[in-house]
Amino acid sequence: MTAEVREHPYFPAPGVALHDNGIRIESYRREDTEVRLLFIAPGATLRSDESRREAHVGMVIRGEITATVGDVTKLMEPEHDVYVAPPGVGLSVVNTASAESVLLEIRRSKSGESYPAPSGYFLEPLESRKFVKMDVTFFLADWIELMLADIPGGGEMPYHKHSHEQIGTCLDGRYEMTVEGTRHELQFGATYFCGSQEGHGAANPHESLARSLNIFIPPRYHRVPQQEAEQETP
Template identity: 70%
Template sequence: MNSQARERLYFPAADLALHDNGIRTESYRRDDTVVEVSFLPPGAVLAADSVAGARVGMVVRGELTVTVGEVTKLMKAEGDAYVAPPNVESKAVNTSAEETIALVIKRNKPGEAYNAPAGYFLEPIESRKFVGMDVTFFLADWVELMIADIPAGGEMPYHKHNHEQIGVCLDGRYEMTVEETSYELVFGSTYFCAGQEGHGAANPNEGLARSLNIFIPPRYHRVPQVAAE
């Protein structure tokens, strides 16, 4: 695989879509996973175009009124997340007077189970220091989210693990390397890293960078499996 093909695999370009209701969406895909970053003007409604797979969502700017199944919650930026399992509808409405930015991870991989937490919504389970970064975790049984602040000069050393990892730049900019292919991420940019693909991150800039990292299955907090009766 040449260098251009590797870059497209690990750091795919966005597919852009402008919807009739004014919502603009940037979509990034690798195999069975899509990351969508949507910009919602006031009053706009964002509904799932398909419920065949699982969806994990978070507000990254502003606020949204989100309904998953029969449960509705006002979500604020980085305050919580939701997990919508297959065949359960989800919808978001921007009831504020400002543009809101929402991030949704869509997953439909054969052989995987996508159980959802009771009530569908996740609160942070932990915030702490990790490799010089401030990190916050959200956890479901099949997916783990980690928001990380990468300080100026900070880095995540190059490493490998069995878990699939997907990341989105939430603020600032930083350099991500996957399998020795490096790319500068800016807001919305997404990387995809399969299990045992080497990767690391560095922020050589003066300002703080923020990232959302998605681990499938959970990496840092393992969810105990309940034996079937």
């Protein structure tokens, strides 16, 4: 008799799809949220119509793309620009570079939530600073916060809990992520999902730097009520 192998919800295996237009998609999902890595060939275009129900949030992590949200078009530079496309607003992206570009996109549709767009649909870095010995950069919208983090060799984010959902993807190097006592080493593209009040922490036991994108829903570090901020561990 073969034992049943159950996949942990914290570290889902990716689904992979190859489109005829030269776009390969790796998809990680937990419940109402999906994280996608889109490997976009030069000249390839991807469109999402206005009838979709999900909010889309995207950041270029390699190369460059031109994105159009509603009637606003922007050339997006890697790790600098973020689009926030609410349900009911058209979205299209095209790789205008001469080499493959990689887009990281979050899709979310959860009952009872609203997904307002920032003015102009695009975000730029809000703040860069040191945080628990890491160099971090924040991007902020009303309902979502993104944090780019450099985890130095030997660096660690202590194990903690908070009420905000947290999702993260490894962008460079490798590091160990622990969620509710389950440890997993993340390399490029690997994604974790951490629900409200699920304990989690990260450590980089290697000599080389690791880089990650961490997503908080709702925003945590710039919109947390003072009382909650005093009670919670960073």
